[in-house]
Amino acid sequence: MDKTLEFTTKSPRQIKQGDTETMFTFICKSAGSAVDLTQATSITAKIGNVSGYLRSQSITITSLAALNPGWLNLQPMPDLISGLPAGNYQLEIWVTDQAGTSIYPSDEPLGFTITNNIENESGASITTIAFDDFVEAMNKAASTIAKGDKGDKGDKGDKGDKGDKGDTGPQGEPGQTGPQGDKGDTGTVDNAGLTTAPAFVALETQVNNSAVGTNLLTGTSGTLQTYSGSGWGSGNLSSTNISLISGKTYTARMWIQGYDVPTKLVVRVYTASGTQLAYAIGNVIDANSSGYSTVTWTADSNWTSNVITTLSFVSSQSATHSGQYSELKLEKGSVATDWSLNPSEILTQTDYAKIKAAIVALGGSLS
Structure with a gap:
C-alpha cells in the first residue's frame, strides 16, 4: 500500500537554527486514508540530507490524543537540529506496532528547510569536512608552495653621457640592462608534516570516530544476502578484528527474512583456539516472518578479541x-x-581519491 507523509495546511515547512518552539504538524496516510497512529508502540522522526541519515527524535503516543486521525506533531529538540548547517533536509516517520514497522512516506522522504538566524548567517556545521572545499584550499596552497623564491633583480645599466651644450651633440648610448637573476629552487613539501597537519588529523578522527552511528563492522551490505545452515546455524556473517571497550554499551542489529524456523542475531567472541569467551543474543524473528533482530549489551574484559556476528537458529x-x-x-x-x-x-572511494590528488598536487604522497 502506498504510504504518504504530508504537512498539514497550517504547518510550517522550515525552521531557523536555534529555534526550539516551532512545531511541524504532519498527516500519515495509507492508500489515501489517514492511519490510526494511537495503536503504535513507538513513533520516531528520522532526518537526513543528501549524504544520508543524521539523527532521530521519538514522538510520544500520548501526544496524539487531541489530534485528528493520522496527525502528529514534531517539535524539534536541540538534540535533533543543533549544529546542523542551513540547508535542505529530508524526514521520515517510522511507526512500529504489533504488525511491524511502517515508514512514511513509502517513496521520497518529505523535505523541510533549516535557515540561518541573524546571529549566525554562515551557520554551524556538524563535524564533517567538506572534501571539495578541502581540495580547493589544498590546491591553492600548492600554487604557492610549489614556487621557488624569486631571483634578485639585475643591476640597472649606467646612463650615457650627455653632450656639450650648444650644437646638439650626438645622443649618448643607453646603458645595458643587467642580467636577470637566477630562478629560485623549486619548493619542497614535508610529506610527514602534511599527513600530521591538523586538517588531516581531524579527518582521520572523524572517520574513526563518527558522531552519528558509525558501523564498527566491515564487509556488511544494505542488500539482501542468502545464508543456509543446519544445526544451530551460527553462520559467520562478519568477522572483524576489533576490541570493544570494557564498561561501554554497544548495539548490534540485522534484518532477517524468509526462514521457516525462528532465527536471531548472536554476537560472539572466541579465542584464537576457538573457545567462546562471551556472547550477546538479539530478539527472535519468528518462522515465516521478517524484522530486525537487535541486541544491546555492555562489554566486559572478554570483549577484546575477534568479534563475530552470527545468524543462529x-x-x-x-x-x-x-x-x-x-x-x-x-x-x-x-x-x-x-x-x-x-x-x-x-x-577508499571517491573522497579518498580527492584527498590523495590534493596531496600529490602539493608534491607529497599518500599510499
Whole structure:
C-alpha cells in the first residue's frame, strides 16, 4: 500500500537554527486514508540530507490524543537540529506496532528547510569536512608552495653621457640592462608534516570516530544476502578484528527474512583456539516472518578479541534452512541507527581519491 507523509495546511515547512518552539504538524496516510497512529508502540522522526541519515527524535503516543486521525506533531529538540548547517533536509516517520514497522512516506522522504538566524548567517556545521572545499584550499596552497623564491633583480645599466651644450651633440648610448637573476629552487613539501597537519588529523578522527552511528563492522551490505545452515546455524556473517571497550554499551542489529524456523542475531567472541569467551543474543524473528533482530549489551574484559556476528537458529536443526539477511551493523551506544558502511570503506572511494590528488598536487604522497 502506498504510504504518504504530508504537512498539514497550517504547518510550517522550515525552521531557523536555534529555534526550539516551532512545531511541524504532519498527516500519515495509507492508500489515501489517514492511519490510526494511537495503536503504535513507538513513533520516531528520522532526518537526513543528501549524504544520508543524521539523527532521530521519538514522538510520544500520548501526544496524539487531541489530534485528528493520522496527525502528529514534531517539535524539534536541540538534540535533533543543533549544529546542523542551513540547508535542505529530508524526514521520515517510522511507526512500529504489533504488525511491524511502517515508514512514511513509502517513496521520497518529505523535505523541510533549516535557515540561518541573524546571529549566525554562515551557520554551524556538524563535524564533517567538506572534501571539495578541502581540495580547493589544498590546491591553492600548492600554487604557492610549489614556487621557488624569486631571483634578485639585475643591476640597472649606467646612463650615457650627455653632450656639450650648444650644437646638439650626438645622443649618448643607453646603458645595458643587467642580467636577470637566477630562478629560485623549486619548493619542497614535508610529506610527514602534511599527513600530521591538523586538517588531516581531524579527518582521520572523524572517520574513526563518527558522531552519528558509525558501523564498527566491515564487509556488511544494505542488500539482501542468502545464508543456509543446519544445526544451530551460527553462520559467520562478519568477522572483524576489533576490541570493544570494557564498561561501554554497544548495539548490534540485522534484518532477517524468509526462514521457516525462528532465527536471531548472536554476537560472539572466541579465542584464537576457538573457545567462546562471551556472547550477546538479539530478539527472535519468528518462522515465516521478517524484522530486525537487535541486541544491546555492555562489554566486559572478554570483549577484546575477534568479534563475530552470527545468524543462529533458536534450536538445533537436522535439516538445512535458508533465508536472507541484510543491514548488519554494530555501533556504540544503546540506540540502533540506520545501516551504513564502515567509514573506512567509504573513504577508499571517491573522497579518498580527492584527498590523495590534493596531496600529490602539493608534491607529497599518500599510499
